Amino acid sequence: MSNNVTLRLDDVHVTYRVFEERRPSLKDLAANRFRRAAYREIHAVRGVSLTAQEGEVIGVIGGNGAGKSTLLRAIAGLIPPTSGAVYAVSQPSLLGVGAALQPSVSGRRNIELGCLALGMSRKDLAERFEDIVAFAGLADHIDLPLRTYSTGMRARLHFAIATSIEPELLLIDEALSVGDSEFRKRSRKRIEELRERAGTVLIVSHNLRTLSRMCSRVLWIEEGQLVKDGDADDVLDAYRASGDGDDD
Amino acid sequence: MSVATPGPPSGLKPMSVTPPLREYIARLWQRREFAMSMAAGEFHAKNAAMSLGGWWHLLNPLLQLGIYWLIFGVLLGVDRGVVNFIGFLAAGIFIFQYSQRSITGGASSISKNLSLIRSLQFPRALLPISAVLREALTLRVALLVAATILLLTREWLTVAWLAVIPVLVLQSMFNLGGALIAARLADKVRDIENVLPFVFRLLFYASGVLFLADRYIPDLADPALEQTFRTLFIINPLYSFLSLVRHYTLLTISQDHVDLMWLSAVVWSVGLLIIGLVFFRAGEATYGRG
Numbered sequence: 001m002s003n004n005v006t007l008r009l010d011d012v013h014v015t016y017r018v019f020e021e022r023r024p025s026l027k028d029l030a031a032n033r034f035r036r037a038a039y040r041e042i043h044a045v046r047g048v049s050l051t052a053q054e055g056e057v058i059g060v061i062g063g064n065g066a067g068k069s070t071l072l073r074a075i076a077g078l079i080p081p082t083s084g085a086v087y088a089v090s091q092p093s094l095l096g097v098g099a100a101l102q103p104s105v106s107g108r109r110n111i112e113l114g115c116l117a118l119g120m121s122r123k124d125l126a127e128r129f130e131d132i133v134a135f136a137g138l139a140d141h142i143d144l145p146l147r148t149y150s151t152g153m154r155a156r157l158h159f160a161i162a163t164s165i166e167p168e169l170l171l172i173d174e175a176l177s178v179g180d181s182e183f184r185k186r187s188r189k190r191i192e193e194l195r196e197r198a199g200t201v202l203i204v205s206h207n208l209r210t211l212s213r214m215c216s217r218v219l220w221i222e223e224g225q226l227v228k229d230g231d232a233d234d235v236l237d238a239y240r241a242s243g244d245g246d247d248d
Numbered sequence: 249m250s251v252a253t254p255g256p257p258s259g260l261k262p263m264s265v266t267p268p269l270r271e272y273i274a275r276l277w278q279r280r281e282f283a284m285s286m287a288a289g290e291f292h293a294k295n296a297a298m299s300l301g302g303w304w305h306l307l308n309p310l311l312q313l314g315i316y317w318l319i320f321g322v323l324l325g326v327d328r329g330v331v332n333f334i335g336f337l338a339a340g341i342f343i344f345q346y347s348q349r350s351i352t353g354g355a356s357s358i359s360k361n362l363s364l365i366r367s368l369q370f371p372r373a374l375l376p377i378s379a380v381l382r383e384a385l386t387l388r389v390a391l392l393v394a395a396t397i398l399l400l401t402r403e404w405l406t407v408a409w410l411a412v413i414p415v416l417v418l419q420s421m422f423n424l425g426g427a428l429i430a431a432r433l434a435d436k437v438r439d440i441e442n443v444l445p446f447v448f449r450l451l452f453y454a455s456g457v458l459f460l461a462d463r464y465i466p467d468l469a470d471p472a473l474e475q476t477f478r479t480l481f482i483i484n485p486l487y488s489f490l491s492l493v494r495h496y497t498l499l500t501i502s503q504d505h506v507d508l509m510w511l512s513a514v515v516w517s518v519g520l521l522i523i524g525l526v527f528f529r530a531g532e533a534t535y536g537r538g
Binding site for chain 2: 008076080
């Protein structure tokens with residue numbers, strides 16, 4: 001394996017404020033002298049440093065609220081780190097769960113708009129369109145609005161769009177868990193292809209068996225800090241031994 | 249980046265939520281097809297559920313023009329000093345509405361596309377940009393209607409009509425700047441979306457869309473007051489845009505202070521576009537997060 005670094009995190013901290021559920025009305029604001037009163041500061045990521053190389057598929061594990069999703073969002077450039085720095089070869093693609101793209105328009109239109117938004121040219125789009133439809137397995141539904149799709153179908157479409165631009169860095173936040181076994185097989189193959197093309201993939205999952213099958217390396221995060229970073233099986237064994245794993 | 253942190257390894261670049269302005273504009277340009285596709289899609293989808301479908305793009309401006317002409321020209325008679333009142337309206341209303349719709353469209357562009365923002369990473373300014381492009385498509389049809397009406401009302405197609413092109417370019421820049429600013433403000437305070445229609449209702453009357461301001465101002469007895477009013481009109485970019493269009497397309501209308509109107513149009517367009525881009529980009533990380 002070559003030693004080209006694709007991603008480096010230097011002591012990354014992310015703190016964000018969580019406000020009350022609804023936006024304050026003018027009355028609330030006046031009562032609090034125009035300060036938004038009720039918020040909590042969440043120090044979600046506390047000093048994570050790591051280096052990833054091309055061809056690595058890295059699993060990320062940890063309990064709910066450990067800071068895994070926040071870490072991926074910071075790597076993708078969606079939230080600014082409070083301190084520290086993230087360096088990457090190119091803009092990573094982040095795949096999350098529950099992402100809806102555009103619910104009211106057809107799958108076809110979503111593929112067009114999604115690929116163009118990610119910077120694909122019209123020509124590339126025309127060339128890859130059939131592949132994307134085939135990969136998502138949506139040939140029969142492609143002209144129906146997205147809101148008629150099942151959760152799994154939407155996840156498949158989203159995965160197909162996000163990986164069609166062949167990102168050098170792919171971040172997957174639980175997005176594989178909603179697909180059926182057929183799709184999981186296909187997505188594993190796509191991840192393998194990305195890896196072989198010298199890409200780097202980070203996968204957040206609670207499914208330890210999937211991780212041990214796909215990853216060479218695993219990061220274990222608790223309370224925003226790296227507990228362990230190393231060979232997949234070693235870290236997964238330690239995680240299981242701690243009693244947190246739900247290996248089924 | 250603090251001094252303590254070592255530089256990036258070769259080949260890596262720092263990920264930042266808000267890239268430098270030049271880089272941001274390069275990313276927008278790379279994705280221009282998205283903005284155009286989005287604009288065209290929304291433009292066509294707008295009337296797709298109607299029985300008359302796309303004909304509404306034509307009927308809409310015609311009906312609007314008809315109603316304003318009937319009420320203000322025939323019933324109320326504010327057509328003082330205007331020979332070709334319906335041509336006068338045609339050359340003013342659609343220009344005004346181009347700005348109105350672009351900026352209100354920009355204000356709702358973020359809240360209308362929250363799910364897209366949450367699923368894909370792209371420069372968010374593409375959304376207000378596509379709102380302005382959509383309105384440019386709407387204007388294209390309305391301008392065809394206006395040109396037809398001008399020719400039917402015995403105006404002549406002259407070389408001077410070409411001057412409309414730079415006016416529309418400047419106005420589009422102005423609209424984009426306004427749409428970007430409105431988008432960020434409305435993302436912070438949704439109430440802006442409800443306030444904007446009233447702002448534009450007021451501007452509609454303050455921009456001389458329905459009356460020839462030059463004919464009403466001299467009624468003021470005090471010359472100093474008159475000068476103040478003239479200045480106020482010309483400072484209003486919407487008045488300058490539509491007065492310039494009228495000046496160059498209507499044989500019977502010759503506006504005073506055309507040079508000052510051009511100045512107003514250029515300053516507003518360039519200024520607002522730059523302010524809009526800088527202001528919108530500074531909020532890049534916050535869109536769609538409440």
